[in-house]
Amino acid sequence: MYGSGILKGLGVTFRHLITTFIDDIQWLGRKRDVEVFQQKQSLANRGLVTVEYPEEKLAVPERFRFTPFLITYNQDDPDYPGKDWCTSCGICAKVCPPQCIWIVRGTDPKTGRPKPEPEQFYIDIDICMNCGYCAEYCPFDAIKMDHNYELASYDRTSTHIHDKARLSREIRYWQSIAPTIAAEEEAARGGYDHTDVQKARKKAGLEPSRPDPLKVKPAEPEPAPVAVAVAEAPAAAPQAEAPKAEAAPAASAAPAAPSSAAADGETPPHPGWIKRGKRWIDPNAKVEPVRRKGKSE
């Protein structure tokens, strides 16, 4: 019959229409629930998959790469507070395909010889192509790719060259956004510390590496300030990177410190998740989403 092909095709679109309503009814009132979200984004889903950016965002996987940042020791590190991991060897600047990295190598003021610290470090993020080579080839785990992709700004000329202050992040930030990778790298280094520090300690007759200070004495978890501090950071101007870095310790405290549920012998499906009844939930995801005006649920 002429037209049967069209009707068959319309059947498919109609089926899609129906399944979205089935979804809506099935998850009535739980639209922003993490569990529902996981289900909607999984392969089993047949209805709508839309992520309502920016009200909700799909968290990026650990390996996700955006712009690079530099790793430093934590500011509250007992031995090396805020020390750069970068040794200004220049490999990242050489391997960078679009050549967006500029490094001024430090010199010792007394001897005039180069010392393994960067005096200045610039990345022009207009040029950066997010390829990740700098992080891949850095022999010191000193440069990593950030997950924050919201870098839009009104002025290209004054904000898009990131200097050392803007680029530097504490190691705990990296541990919080990519815990598995950070742990793998730590194992490959042979300890928590920077390889140069490990060498120096060995020379001095100490243990090559200290244990991660955060894991030795876990910081008191303070869930309330976490949400507030982290919430403010993306909204604030780019200069607010520093407060965000300071907020990170509290955020990372959750994965570092075993929660009470994990102590029961169960491992959370995701570090930092806590158990409510039978379900695992993400405490951070409970932060009320920004609502559109005049929109009710």
Next chain:
Amino acid sequence: MTDQVLPQVTDLPSTVAALKERFPNAVKDDTRSGYQGVIVDPAHLTEFARVIRDEFGFNYLSSVTAVDYLGHGDHLEVVYHAYRVPSGGKPLVFKAQTDRNDAVVPSLVSIYPGADFQEREAYDLYGIHFVGHPNLKRILLWEGFEGYPMRKDYHEAYYEQETKPFDSRWPGGHVFRAEEYNPFGHNVRYPAGFTLDDYKPVAEEQLQQGMALGVDIMGDPAFRTDRLIVNLGPHHPSTHGVFRMMVALTGETIESLEPVMGYLHRNHEKIGERNTWYGNMPFTDRLDYICSMANNLAYAITVEQMMGNQVSVPYRAEVIRVLMAELTRITNHLWAIGFLLNDLGAFFTPALYAIQTREYILDFFEATAGSRMMCNYMRIGGVAKDLMARIRSEAALINDKVRDMDTMEYLDKLINDRLPRSIDELDELLSESEIIKSRCIGVGLLPAEMAIAYSASGPLLRASGVPYDIRRADPYSIYPELEFDICTRPNGDIYDRYYLRLDEMRQSVRILKQILPRLKDTQGQPIFGGKTSYSIKVPAGEAYGHAENPKGELGFYCVSTGGGNPWRYHVRAPSFINLTPLGEMCKGQKVADVVAILGSIDIVLGETDR
């Protein structure tokens, strides 16, 4: 196929020996270390090409490009790679050398029409005059451009240094912006004696040369209409980017069509010559940005050819490469079908159904390679990272929603359930629709002989009934041990190109089903067998590596002089060369069909314009 006398099918060395006997003074071996093929005297080039096509069966001229050997003999060299289609095998490489100051080489367009755009490109970028070319004008740059940018002595506006890494970055890397270093208004070099007052922009008529407008075509005598030239594009939603088709119309019927391109031209190849060997890998992502994994693979196998026994790709890396390449084929075909339907007027419903499925594959790419589309995943000698145990997101921003899935379980569900289901659904939605059939069947015909002559590749070639697939014809990676069929369709119209893509996706799923057990068996094995240094040196020589990309044959022709940067880095872009027969396919069709025909070729402008 061709109705000529069956050509002698001989192996490559005896072919070369026979050719040398046939042309005793004009053909000699290329004896440079690391080079292959023969050097042909330009005076005999046309005759040589005719002989290899008609008598030796090299009926498919895949790639035509040029190399500037400034300081290495000071000549320009045109390099041709000819294949036998559909039987396959290794290419016959032949070269013609010419003087840099008076570069003249006979054109092969009369023998291989597929050389048309490629010779124009060589003329555009190298200034080689192809005598006998019917329409020799610039193709990627604009008429009136001064100089030939691919020549080694040409320096671009923001030129800093011959090769990367640039010395200004380290150890005294005081940052500057290119525009500060070379301010606007001072970044242009004018030709000697140029004055703005005397400047006359190139007239549109000059662009319309070669459209065969001298021919008077009579329309219907009852409805005598004027000839009209219409520009479709450059800004037109149907062109999938910034692309323009100059169409000469008689009434509503197309008299001739000429594609105008280059709006997205950035001289990818010149950038590639400045880059290090590794540095080119992320740039290949930006060619055909729908298929970055497949582009990576083609580049990696090219450089691996040149490295010889210095690299050996481990088995698991090959398995992962095929996994990525076939998933990429599915993403591309989903995209192509979705947007073909958009072009046909089914506004976005089929496209979004296709994109939704594609998104699951991109999620896997993002978790594995770090980026959905700019994957930069393959390395020379393997792949960058092994698969993650879990596809997991870490929440770092407010309102982030996290996910956590076992990678192998995810792939298993994706390949065994979700992808076949989605492909069947698209089939059900579209294949039998009377609207699609009436728009597509018999429109944009490309007969098999013409497809081969015009160097069409990929789905465009196979939909014309030519069973030529590089995965079988000149195998790479682990394709020889995998079972799959080369899909073909008999008619060579839009509908066949659409349906062929569905078939190819099903074959890709079939391959992926064989990949899954291999992936499980090789768990924990090495994934990289190359050099771990951040900068590699490649032995002097040349290589042409090609892979069956979703859009067609993606080839890389690289020349090394033994350093850390390619001397020549050429991309044989399927999107570009598949446009060569567009004019022929559109002749005599209605203007509304042009959009559908272009959509069925499936081009990406990032690759077309390079």
